[in-house]
Amino acid sequence: MPSTRCEDGPDAGTAGAAASDRIYLLGLADDALIASHRLSEWVARAPDLEEDIALANIALDLLGQARMLLGYAGELTDPVLTEDDLAYLRPADEFRNAVLVERPNGDFAVTIVRLLLLAAYQYELYAGLRTAADARLAAIAAKSVKEVAYHRDHARLWTLRLGSGTAESRRRMETALAAEWPWFCALLGDDRADRSCRHWVAEVLGTATLELPEDRVATPSGRDGVHTPDLDAILAEMREVTAAHPGATW
Amino acid sequence: MSVLWEVFVRPRRGLAHAHVGSLHAADAETALRNARDVYTRRSEGVSLWVVPASMITASSPDEQDSFFEPAGDKVYRHPTFYEVPDAVDQM
Amino acid sequence: MTTFEQVIEDLGRVEPRDAMPDDYRATLIRQIAQHAHSEIIGMQPEGAWITRAPSLRRKAILLAKVQDEAGHGLYLYAAAETLGVDRADLLDALHTGRQKYSSIFNYPSLTWADVGTIGWLVDGAAIVNQVPLCRCSYGPYARAMVRICKEESFHQRQGFESLHALSHGTPEQHAMAQDALDRWWWPALMMFGPPDSASPNSERSTAWGIKRFSNDTLRQRFVDMTVPQAAVLGLRIPDDDLAWNEERGSWDFGEVDFAELAEVVAGRGPCNAERIAHKVRADAEGAWVREAADAYAASGGAR
Numbered sequence: 001m002p003s004t005r006c007e008d009g010p011d012a013g014t015a016g017a018a019a020s021d022r023i024y025l026l027g028l029a030d031d032a033l034i035a036s037h038r039l040s041e042w043v044a045r046a047p048d049l050e051e052d053i054a055l056a057n058i059a060l061d062l063l064g065q066a067r068m069l070l071g072y073a074g075e076l077t078d079p080v081l082t083e084d085d086l087a088y089l090r091p092a093d094e095f096r097n098a099v100l101v102e103r104p105n106g107d108f109a110v111t112i113v114r115l116l117l118l119a120a121y122q123y124e125l126y127a128g129l130r131t132a133a134d135a136r137l138a139a140i141a142a143k144s145v146k147e148v149a150y151h152r153d154h155a156r157l158w159t160l161r162l163g164s165g166t167a168e169s170r171r172r173m174e175t176a177l178a179a180e181w182p183w184f185c186a187l188l189g190d191d192r193a194d195r196s197c198r199h200w201v202a203e204v205l206g207t208a209t210l211e212l213p214e215d216r217v218a219t220p221s222g223r224d225g226v227h228t229p230d231l232d233a234i235l236a237e238m239r240e241v242t243a244a245h246p247g248a249t250w
Numbered sequence: 251m252s253v254l255w256e257v258f259v260r261p262r263r264g265l266a267h268a269h270v271g272s273l274h275a276a277d278a279e280t281a282l283r284n285a286r287d288v289y290t291r292r293s294e295g296v297s298l299w300v301v302p303a304s305m306i307t308a309s310s311p312d313e314q315d316s317f318f319e320p321a322g323d324k325v326y327r328h329p330t331f332y333e334v335p336d337a338v339d340q341m
Numbered sequence: 342m343t344t345f346e347q348v349i350e351d352l353g354r355v356e357p358r359d360a361m362p363d364d365y366r367a368t369l370i371r372q373i374a375q376h377a378h379s380e381i382i383g384m385q386p387e388g389a390w391i392t393r394a395p396s397l398r399r400k401a402i403l404l405a406k407v408q409d410e411a412g413h414g415l416y417l418y419a420a421a422e423t424l425g426v427d428r429a430d431l432l433d434a435l436h437t438g439r440q441k442y443s444s445i446f447n448y449p450s451l452t453w454a455d456v457g458t459i460g461w462l463v464d465g466a467a468i469v470n471q472v473p474l475c476r477c478s479y480g481p482y483a484r485a486m487v488r489i490c491k492e493e494s495f496h497q498r499q500g501f502e503s504l505h506a507l508s509h510g511t512p513e514q515h516a517m518a519q520d521a522l523d524r525w526w527w528p529a530l531m532m533f534g535p536p537d538s539a540s541p542n543s544e545r546s547t548a549w550g551i552k553r554f555s556n557d558t559l560r561q562r563f564v565d566m567t568v569p570q571a572a573v574l575g576l577r578i579p580d581d582d583l584a585w586n587e588e589r590g591s592w593d594f595g596e597v598d599f600a601e602l603a604e605v606v607a608g609r610g611p612c613n614a615e616r617i618a619h620k621v622r623a624d625a626e627g628a629w630v631r632e633a634a635d636a637y638a639a640s641g642g643a644r
């Protein structure tokens with residue numbers, strides 16, 4: 001197994017451009033992969049049977065996105081790597097996912113808040129990428145944007161219900177929002193997509209009669225490969241079987 | 251208390267919605283989304299209806315005889331009741 | 342002859358609002374609920390491996406499969422509800438041990454090979470049990486089973502494929518597959534229930550068209566179907582008495598330990614307590630969410 005380190009090779013130019021595209025793809029892919037992992041932890045644990053099925057659907061969508069994006073990123077690697085090489089053998093400090101998605105699940109309110117923020121963010125990204133010059137990426141984005149539109153809708157539905165349902169559900173949503181908001185801020189800049197994302201989230205929270213938290217940026221964002229120990233724990237679990245059988249096929 | 255909803259799916263354009271099953275949800279919006287997740291995972295449909303089960307008025311099996319038997323002997327409602335001369339090709 | 346008796350005699354379908362004997366109703370509620378509970382509890386042994394699946398392809402397959410089980414539980418609860426019970430009451434009966442689920446899910450899933458083995462053997466046995474139920478006399482149950490059998494056709498195949506990769510993989514993978522078969526074989530045979538000689542309700546269920554074949558008939562069908570598949574896998578079925586019987590055109594097999602089945606059914610299997618505790622905890626942790634959804638609906642928040 002060749003190293004999957006993504007430092008650029010000696011020749012700059014096109015190789016450098018490919019590396020930056022690759023890192024960008026890995027960011028998208030890893031967000032989806034790690035978020036899917038966390039959502040799949042809800043299987044057989046959701047508040048009711050219908051929601052168990054709904055969360056599994058979202059986890060499957062995200063896993064599908066991760067596989068497409070990792071497959072593409074792997075093709076841009078020299079030598080070429082597979083989706084599984086990148087998921088199962090890549091060092092944690094080469095993961096580019098947002099810390100937002102690696103944080104532990106907590107209660108259902110935390111999961112809904114995180115899904116709301118992630119889906120809002122992914123929606124704007126994918127919507128923009130539909131017209132990317134890179135046709136392969138544009139096709140992935142066109143498929144994915146429909147999926148995350150549904151995720152966004154699902155998170156919105158629950159945000160409204162939990163925000164104004166009972167005193168307890170409201171309290172839990174406030175706690176979750178306060179905890180996750182800085183990790184969301186860590187992802188956002190000030191371009192049009194980010195502003196549009198913030199605007200949508202603010203509108204949903206307003207409708208849910210939840211207060212918009214004050215902006216505070218948590219570090220690390222995760223985008224530069226620096227993560228919390230939570231990612232190490234996720235990867236250790238994900239790789240429990242493969243690590244015990246190096247080189248095996250499944 | 252969550253409500254029981256009956257779910258109807260239109261398998262594809264041109265076909266009517268057909269009953270496929272039921273589910274629980276607290277409100278209509280949730281019921282519709284649950285129906286999507288539960289009953290169309292394998293591309294079974296292009297349109298969904300959800301109806302609170304309590305809103306359906308159903309005929310009773312006790313009335314089956316008076317409801318449905320009287321239609322049984324009205325054979326003249328069916329085209330095969332009529333004889334058409336062979337000379338007529340299609341009718 | 343009552344309408345009910347006529348429908349049963351004509352191999353017709355009984356529908357929810359029809360008059361039916363109280364015992365018929367009670368038997369169906371018990372059986373459908375137990376079936377639904379089995380689907381739901383059955384999510385746990387495999388669900389525990391989703392986050393650890395050794396490839397992204399296997400992960401997606403397993404996630405979709407376990408999700409199907411939730412769906413199947415849901416269809417079955419819905420079928421039971423047409424008989425005048427509430428899902429909440431059935432779940433309560435599960436949580437408090439008043440209703441059972443399939444004994445098979447009280448065995449632990451110790452390695453990745455268990456996931457493939459469960460798909461191959463447990464889903465294989467379930468299919469043998471379930472296909473005849475598609476013609477069960479109670480309409481909503483039969484219709485749910487048709488949908489379930491259709492969806493489940495991939496479950497056994499994916500298990501077999503996954504196990505095949507192991508049994509034809511490294512020596513360690515092969516050993517893992519054999520170990521899983523060793524542990525799951527006999528519990529899988531127990532899934533068909535006690536022997537016909539000791540199956541108290543079978544006769545009545547057969548007369549009512551709920552049950553179409555006896556426990557031993559279905560068990561034999563499963564063994565005959567599975568033995569050649571094990572050969573393709575290159576795995577050994579852990580039964581020294583297994584032998585082809587030319588005369589019967591079937592496989593003879595060893596004695597199933599029905600005392601063990603009785604122990605597991607009585608709640609003393611390896612994982613009974615753990616499975617129910619998991620389910621009860623999940624239910625309790627979700628209570629505030631369900632309350633919030635109800636409160637929101639009651640306040641007219643939703644259209």
